[in-house]
Amino acid sequence: MVLEHYISDLLYRYNCVVVPGFGAFLTQKNSARINQVTNTFSAPNKSIAFNKQLISNDGLLVSYVSESEKITFESALSSIEEQVKVWQNILAQETSLILKDIGSLSRNNEDKILFQPASEPNYLTSSFGLSNFNSIPVTREVLKKEVVELEENIPFVISPERRENIGFRPYLKYAAILLLAFSTGVTGYRAFKQQRTNEQVARQDAQEYVTKQIQEATFFDLSPLELPTVTVEASVTASPTTNESEMHYIVAGAFRVKSNADRKIEQLKAIGYNAGYYGTNAYGLHMVTYESHSNSSDALKALREIKRTESKDAWLLSKK
Template sequence: MVLEHYISDLLYRYNCVVVPGFGAFLTQKTTARINQDTNTFFAPSKSVAFNGQLISNDGLLVSYVSESEKISFEDALSNIEERVKWWKYILKEESSLTLKNIGLLTTNAEGKILFQPASEPNYLTSSFGLSNFNSIPVTREVLKEEVEAMEEKIPFVISPERRENNGFRPYLKYAAILLLAFSTGVTGYRIYQQQRSNEQVVRQDAQEYVTKQIQKATFFDIAPLELPTVTVAAKTNVVPANEKGEMHHIVAGAFRIKANADRKIEELQEKGFDAAYFGTNAYGLHVVTYASYANATDALRALRVIKRTQSKDAWLLSKK
């Protein structure tokens, strides 16, 4: 089992991945930056750090390994513990451990673990496809200094001139002023209309983007393969909503296409859940539930089990 491969997968989606008994790998978003010395532009990314104090098992890594390897939760935990023992042995004997696509771990004289993150890959999914690049520095000429140097060598002399009045008509001057004012007004009106048109285009684009994001919205689990069947709660807690006041529904997902929601219901029912079709939400998405409960305590207990063993994206919807 290549444990670092599963850690790398989770770092794309989570900011903290805990390796039980070893430590936690943390990510933090960094903005785009430029190296002034080399003129290198760096895209936004996630910087990876290591904290050896966070060793408690939160179930994320173990569940992912269990789902990927198609083994039980206990076997996955046992395999991880064996791998951690090997990592500690390598650090003790060789003082360094390289985890592919994650970084280099070393121990100092005091026995503390130091971490040097790998330069690749970039775990920020929004920066996918963006790479670092170098730019040629721009050389700007200081024209003011050149003009001052020319003035010192070639002085400019402005001599007054007398305008001769050769039949000049004063009203032409006023006509020219009116024409200039009119042309200025027309130009300003055109600029105003162009700005309004641009604002309308921007609003339309923003509305289309929000609509697309809403249509894409869905809840899903990260399981690459089928999950083990887990019995959550007795179905005797499930009562129709019209017989009691408030019902508590554990939501499994929301789908834009009704056929996908039906397939999700069949999949959950095969695993032993009392899955059902809840209806459509305010965004027109079809909501599917794991189960429904009249008792809030039972619903919360079932939700904790589902989030630990099935999907961390499950959530509770209480509605009368």
């Protein structure tokens, strides 16, 4: 039985794993870190520590070994105690005890146990797949700074006698000015080019998003419904009438792609609606209806039921 294998398994799920009669391995969560000197990024992890004072059996390790090895609790405890004796003999001989994936233990001159945790693995499950990496420092352009330094080192005003003595070439001044102008122009062009690139990318992303929304969107008329006006004269109760020349359609949606409209019709028919294809609207969108009614009262009643059970965005279209 490799006891450290079971200890390692439990460290992924628990913050404390006690080895009866030997000590406890503790974990503590650490945040991500950046080493400014080595430019190393360390992912969030769990650091491991050892406490030899915690030796009471809490049953966690023994139960896990018993379940994994398919043996009784007493047999698992006996096996752990034998393994602990072996570990203690190794430490008594002043040699290091190496536990795979956990760390190494050793005794110092003061007979104290020293623990050095293993660098791998990372016991923080939320950081699974993350590893440490080095980042190359970013070197930025210093063209302008170099030109300024060059300008400071080249004298621009020199007497004729001094010019003859040192052989000063007047065109160096203009070369420095041209170099400064060139570096400034290059920097400005790069900034302008980067801005244009960002604008083009943003415009392209926006166009793709709008196109996708138009193709899949359903357009609805959100204007309030106008109920039919009923005129009541003296001693006469008006009743809803049917206008044979007018049809009332309960609209389910409008689609840019005809195949999406056909698919919507099939879905509505599958749940019992007399769905149909109305045609295209002023925007060129294909309109789909739940059903149609020649009686306005029936249409309003059906619309209320559909808005309650199917879609709040359904609306009524009356056509003469």
